[in-house]
Amino acid sequence: DILRVGLVGCGGRGSGAAEQALSADKYTRLVAMGDTFKGQIDSSLAALKMKSDLADRVAVADEMKFVGLDAYRKVIENVDVVLLATPPGFRPVHLRAAVEAGKHIFTEKPMATDAPGVRSVVETVALAKEKNLAICAGFCWRYHNELRELFTKIHAGAIGNVLAVFGTYLTGPVKPMPP
Numbered sequence: 094d095i096l097r098v099g100l101v102g103c104g105g106r107g108s109g110a111a112e113q114a115l116s117a118d119k120y121t122r123l124v125a126m127g128d129t130f131k132g133q134i135d136s137s138l139a140a141l142k143m144k145s146d147l148a149d150r151v152a153v154a155d156e157m158k159f160v161g162l163d164a165y166r167k168v169i170e171n172v173d174v175v176l177l178a179t180p181p182g183f184r185p186v187h188l189r190a191a192v193e194a195g196k197h198i199f200t201e202k203p204m205a206t207d208a209p210g211v212r213s214v215v216e217t218v219a220l221a222k223e224k225n226l227a228i229c230a231g232f233c234w235r236y237h238n239e240l241r242e243l244f245t246k247i248h249a250g251a252i253g254n255v256l257a258v259f260g261t262y263l264t265g266p267v268k269p270m271p272p
Contacts, residue, residue: 099172103137107178107270127164
C-alpha cells in the first residue's frame with residue numbers, strides 16, 4: 094500500500110529528488126536517508142518537513158538515518174525504491190548494490206565518471222532489465238513535454254537546416270558559495 098523511498102546523498106539535488114518522489118504519488122513515504130555527513134541528513138530532513146503538502150509523508154525514524162560511506166547499503170536494505178544522488182564517482186557502486194538487492198532506482202546523472210564506471214553501469218542496467226527493475230535517470234529535459242515538442246519540430250525541419258547549437262542552463266549556485 095505504501096511505497097517506501099530511501100535517499101542516498103542528502104545534498105540539494107538529493108533533497109530535490111526526494112521532494113519530487115513524494116510529490117509524484119500520495120502513497121510514497123520517505124523512510125530512510127543516508128549520507129557521509131549527519132548534517133546533510135538533518136538539513137535535508139528539516140527542509141522536507143517544511144513542505145506542508147509533504148511533511149506527513151516524511152517518516153524517517155532516527156534509526157533509519159545512516160551516516161558513513163556504507164550508508165547506501167543500509168538505506169537500500171530498508172526501502173522499495175532508492176534515490177541515488179551522491180557525487181557521481183560513487184554511482185556505479187551504489188547502482189550495482191541497489192540492482193543486486195532488487196530495488197527500483199532513480200539515479201542522478203552522470204551515472205559514471207570514467208570508462209570502468211561506464212562499463213559497470215552498462216552491465217548493471219542489463220542486470221536490472223533481467224530482473225525487471227526500473228531505473229530512471231535524472232535527465233530532466235527528456236521529461237519536459239514542451240522541450241520535447243520543440244526538438245521534434247526542429248528535427249522535422251521547422252526552422253531549416255540546423256548548422257550549430259549553443260545552449261546554456263542558468264541556475265543559482267549548487268552549493269553554498271563564500272560571500
